[in-house]
Amino acid sequence: MSRAATTRNAGPRLLLPAARGAAVALLTALVVAAGVHTSWDTARYVMIPDDRQSGRLTLESCDKDACTGSFEPDREDGTAAREAVRMAQPIGRTEGETVPVVLRPDTDDAMRTGLPGVLYSWLPLTGALLLAAVVIAGGLRLYRIGWIVAGSGLTLLVATFLAW
Known part of the structure; x- marks a missing residue:
């Protein structure tokens, strides 16, 4: 070649x-x-x-996928307390535990x-x-x-x- x-x-x-x-x-x-x-x-x-609804979630009932509980806001800015807030549960949690969370806007979903x-x-x-x-x-x-x-x-x- x-x-x-x-x-x-x-x-x-x-x-x-x-x-x-x-x-x-x-x-x-x-x-x-x-x-x-x-x-x-x-x-x-x-x-x-900063502009989100932050507070503490007291876990009242947990299953294998999520925990629900009551939400108490950290600030007095007109954010109302909520009775039924849901947080995804990737790892086992116990009822009665309090977790710091922020709420997703316009939902009842909480994120740690x-x-x-x-x-x-x-x-x-x-x-x-x-x-x-x-x-x-x-x-x-x-x-x-x-x-x-x-x-x-x-x-x-x-x-x-x-x-x-």
């Missing part, structure tokens, strides 16, 4: 790995962006509770505040990081970066359940 023929065919051979790498990088970015978008839906209320609430609200991003680590290591062959992303996702996951 002549030298000119080898040079002419090198273009398509180099283009395919570059396109594959770009597609995998785009997939990774999409997974992480979806995790951020999903997490922000809850995190914005937990992290920035403080460090446990912030970590729990970012849990979808944690899952996205764990999934992205597999894609980074397997698809892009960037093993060290994959391990770093997986380690940060696992650290967030463990911290969430230790703080809750």
Whole structure:
């Protein structure tokens, strides 16, 4: 084979790995962006509770999915106490426990505040990081970066359940 023929065919051979790498990088970015978008839906209320109805929820009845109880507001700004507020329960809670919460606007859904609430609200991003680590290591062959992303996702996951 002549030298000119080898040079002419090198273009398509180099283009395919570059396109594959770009597609995998785009997939990774999409997974992480979806995790951020999903997490922000809850995190914005937990992290920035200034204008929100914040207070304490006294748990009265709990099942495996959620706890309900009475809500007492922290401020005297016209926020009324509520008798039936619901909080998702990822980890077992006991009746009679009092938890600091913020209410989602125009609903009776409560979300825990403080460090446990912030970590729990970012849990979808944690899952996205764990999934992205597999894609980074397997698809892009960037093993060290994959391990770093997986380690940060696992650290967030463990911290969430230790703080809750």
